[in-house]
Amino acid sequence: MKKFLTLLLVVFVCTNCSDDVDDIVNATQINPVFSFTHNWEGIPVTNANFNSVQYTNANGEMLSIERLRYVISDIVFTTTSNEVLELDAYNLVDVTNNNNLVFQVPFTIPIGNYNNVSFTFGFDNEDNSENYADLNSASFNVPDMLGGGYHYMQFDGKYLDASNSEAPFNYHAIRAVDNPGMSPTFPQDTFFTVNLGAVNITGETTFNIEVNLAEWFQNPNTWDLNQLNTVLMPNSAAQIQMFQNGQSVFSLGSVSQQ
Amino acid sequence: MKKICYILCIVLFIVSCSSSDNEGYTPVAVDLEIPEIFSSNILPPVIPNTNPLTEEGIALGKRLFFDRILSADETISCASCHSPQNAFSDNSATSVGVDGLSGTRNSMPLFNLAWNYNERFAWDGKELSLERQVIEPVQNPLEMHSDWDDVINKLQGHPEYPELFSRAFNTSTITQDLVTKAIAQFERTMISANSKFDRYSLGQATLTPQELNGLDVFLREDKGDCFHCHGNPNNPLWTDNDFHNNGLDATFTDLGLGAVSGDPNDNGKFRSPSLRNLVYTAPYMHDGRFQTLDDVIDFYSEGLQNSPTIDPLMKNIDQGGAQLSPEDKADLKAFLLTLSDPSFLTNPAFQN
Numbered sequence: 001m002k003k004f005l006t007l008l009l010v011v012f013v014c015t016n017c018s019d020d021v022d023d024i025v026n027a028t029q030i031n032p033v034f035s036f037t038h039n040w041e042g043i044p045v046t047n048a049n050f051n052s053v054q055y056t057n058a059n060g061e062m063l064s065i066e067r068l069r070y071v072i073s074d075i076v077f078t079t080t081s082n083e084v085l086e087l088d089a090y091n092l093v094d095v096t097n098n099n100n101l102v103f104q105v106p107f108t109i110p111i112g113n114y115n116n117v118s119f120t121f122g123f124d125n126e127d128n129s130e131n132y133a134d135l136n137s138a139s140f141n142v143p144d145m146l147g148g149g150y151h152y153m154q155f156d157g158k159y160l161d162a163s164n165s166e167a168p169f170n171y172h173a174i175r176a177v178d179n180p181g182m183s184p185t186f187p188q189d190t191f192f193t194v195n196l197g198a199v200n201i202t203g204e205t206t207f208n209i210e211v212n213l214a215e216w217f218q219n220p221n222t223w224d225l226n227q228l229n230t231v232l233m234p235n236s237a238a239q240i241q242m243f244q245n246g247q248s249v250f251s252l253g254s255v256s257q258q
Numbered sequence: 259m260k261k262i263c264y265i266l267c268i269v270l271f272i273v274s275c276s277s278s279d280n281e282g283y284t285p286v287a288v289d290l291e292i293p294e295i296f297s298s299n300i301l302p303p304v305i306p307n308t309n310p311l312t313e314e315g316i317a318l319g320k321r322l323f324f325d326r327i328l329s330a331d332e333t334i335s336c337a338s339c340h341s342p343q344n345a346f347s348d349n350s351a352t353s354v355g356v357d358g359l360s361g362t363r364n365s366m367p368l369f370n371l372a373w374n375y376n377e378r379f380a381w382d383g384k385e386l387s388l389e390r391q392v393i394e395p396v397q398n399p400l401e402m403h404s405d406w407d408d409v410i411n412k413l414q415g416h417p418e419y420p421e422l423f424s425r426a427f428n429t430s431t432i433t434q435d436l437v438t439k440a441i442a443q444f445e446r447t448m449i450s451a452n453s454k455f456d457r458y459s460l461g462q463a464t465l466t467p468q469e470l471n472g473l474d475v476f477l478r479e480d481k482g483d484c485f486h487c488h489g490n491p492n493n494p495l496w497t498d499n500d501f502h503n504n505g506l507d508a509t510f511t512d513l514g515l516g517a518v519s520g521d522p523n524d525n526g527k528f529r530s531p532s533l534r535n536l537v538y539t540a541p542y543m544h545d546g547r548f549q550t551l552d553d554v555i556d557f558y559s560e561g562l563q564n565s566p567t568i569d570p571l572m573k574n575i576d577q578g579g580a581q582l583s584p585e586d587k588a589d590l591k592a593f594l595l596t597l598s599d600p601s602f603l604t605n606p607a608f609q610n
Contacts, residue, residue, distance in 0.1 A: 051523040136492040137300045143477035156570040168570035230573045231479045
């Protein structure tokens, strides 16, 4: 009984410790939130829509999605005086397991006007050469002979081939690489910046990012899954086409503020 | 103000603890020693705060693991199907229980279980924690075929167990919950991280050209492409602990994950096993269908069977798979064998 009473007291005192004053002081700083929703030319895509052949790409192939995950990193806020606030964070958006579709950046920015907000699809080369325990644990690595680091995206599914049977595709985006082996070379960067434009931040803010997966297959390169389906990691030409098509995949749907 | 509040909390907490009414023995907390190859690459192990590791809990779990008292006629223990010399698996395709009947699944090796982050155990993910997993084999008619009430009664009437439970859990009243906790504690200490490849990764050993070429086959998308499911040098668990249909069958007698989730898209999916210690764990696959590693490699090279749920990472299914050359097959096998950790088999902490 004595124990119970003391415990009650502990709980009571502790709950009163939470300090409202702090919240008011911090209200001029917010942790931005990025929320990712996926679609195929406007039709919503979640993991509930996986595993059945139901999407048609620009080249006319029907396809299914079975696994989709990708990294976004380096969130940058550019102020009206062109000061650059770079938030060195990353997030593995795992659509397959419905994980991390909403990402609260673990850094704060001041409220105010910004000329531009952006993030990186994948990792820039410096960030890509670091060792991340969570991404290793998720087996997101790229083998050393292909330059090491991490996948930018793993997008697996099946398409209907010329004989109308299901065949696999592994649309894996990485840093484009030539001469796999002890000293690989890198023809060009294939991470890219997604610019969301100007925003006036007045309070807690969520950027609703829309991800049109059909764009990976159509713009500017019409993707022919009969030609480019698997073994694309060591194919630098395919990586460069992914980089080009990726530019139009992400857009800002809306900004919600409190 | 905030600071004072916290200090007050701590003081009150200490006061409330010191007035405890238990039997007085506090088990010694154990900090799991995490091998460097894990701590520098992957996330920390999962140790539920409802079952912290203690010296007494681990020792009790070990004793129970090796004790035949858990089976109906006291002829088998956990170790009968999970034996140390087989990296805690056994060498039959489907293990035989107390009544001489065998189940439909191959016994699984037990190591690095605390690093199964999603805590989905068994081939099909049906067991949702190590603690809960213990309940099943004890009462499964094809395994130990006991009644849990009988087991608890036997333990309670045993000359030593009540004292051992009392030291581990501060109560001599034995329950199923405490039995499962003790065994799970022991299982979380079973770590295998001292293979030749681990030492190579740490710069303490070298691989032969053949083993290095085998690693290349393992990692190349145009050859084995094993790494998308079975880990890589930066994921030294050598498994993704995720569920896939790797193309064993065109039709399924065992639905695997599909029978657990009820989703036909999961039919034929099983958890990728770790590739550590393969040399000790034959036969292979969920039903123990392959006797040798050569059989397994031939399967991935020429034997894939198509089915609607086959993983899209399985390629060239029309030709049966990766079409590896005889040299590449031999090298891949040589690499896989570098993942064996003989010190795990002889570690006295895991012997009866």
